Amino acid sequence: MRPIVQISLDLTNITEAIETAHMAMRAGVDWLEAGTPLILAEGLHGVRALRAEFPDTPIVADLKTMDGGYLEAQMMAQAGATHVVVMARAHEETIRCVVNAGRDFGVKVMGDNMVCPDMVDGAKWLEDLGCDFVIHHIGYDERRGIAARGSRMPSPMDQLREVCDAVKVPVQAVGGLSIEQAIACPAHGAPLVVLGAPLTIDAESFKTADGDLESSLRMICDAVHAHNDSA
Numbered sequence: 001m002r003p004i005v006q007i008s009l010d011l012t013n014i015t016e017a018i019e020t021a022h023m024a025m026r027a028g029v030d031w032l033e034a035g036t037p038l039i040l041a042e043g044l045h046g047v048r049a050l051r052a053e054f055p056d057t058p059i060v061a062d063l064k065t066m067d068g069g070y071l072e073a074q075m076m077a078q079a080g081a082t083h084v085v086v087m088a089r090a091h092e093e094t095i096r097c098v099v100n101a102g103r104d105f106g107v108k109v110m111g112d113n114m115v116c117p118d119m120v121d122g123a124k125w126l127e128d129l130g131c132d133f134v135i136h137h138i139g140y141d142e143r144r145g146i147a148a149r150g151s152r153m154p155s156p157m158d159q160l161r162e163v164c165d166a167v168k169v170p171v172q173a174v175g176g177l178s179i180e181q182a183i184a185c186p187a188h189g190a191p192l193v194v195l196g197a198p199l200t201i202d203a204e205s206f207k208t209a210d211g212d213l214e215s216s217l218r219m220i221c222d223a224v225h226a227h228n229d230s231a
């Protein structure tokens with residue numbers, strides 16, 4: 001699969017999300033993600049607003065479904081999402097419901113293995129239940145909590161190769177990746193590169209010397225897409 005760059009719009013209002021999305025699209029980003037904070041703050045209106053502004057761009061709705069899977073996926077699909085996210089720790093029936101809704105409403109299902117006791121098994125489980133993609137995800141609270149107690153912060157890079165080798169569906173690594181790690185994901189077998197907090201929440205530190213975030217993002221997109229040429 002050709003490497004894809006996705007930007008997670010982990011923002012809390014539509015105006016800021018659309019502004020950031022325009023900058024990201026100009027820089028060469030392929031997919032937009034309505035991040036969990038945006039979905040909490042703006043709900044379906046946030047997804048509809050992104051769809052209206054970007055009619056042809058894939059939109060991942062990171063709704064982290066745990067229950068009521070069919071309806072949640074249906075609502076997001078009807079609002080304009082092309083991809084929905086269900087958690088591996090949800091009940092098996094919930095994952096099946098999301099997969100069924102994905103088929104009925106023409107959206108792809110991304111299964112997230114966050115907090116699985118065995119993340120490789122979690123990834124296989126999601127694939128076996130029919131998810132189209134696996135998100136290999138170390139959660140925000142988990143990472144920070146473990147580091148605050150003095151242990152090494154876990155990273156999705158730790159088991160990324162194992163997860164990619166265990167499943168046939170494309171894998172995306174999420175959770176505290178540096179820009180360098182994100183760019184390296186395709187070389188580890190994970191073609192879906194997500195750029196999150198560093199570019200949306202902590203944007204100041206990623207601007208170029210002349211203060212241009214868009215140029216930084218363009219360099220990142222070019223580096224990820226170039227992997228295709230050498231693959």
Ligand SMILES: O=C([C@H](O)CO)[C@H](O)[C@H](O)COP(=O)(O)O
Binds near residue numbers: 138139195196
């Ligand atoms: O999904 C996320 C998390 O569970 C909080 O909602 C974030 O989008 C994800 O963890 C972002 O990761 P970074 O941007 O790499 O911090």
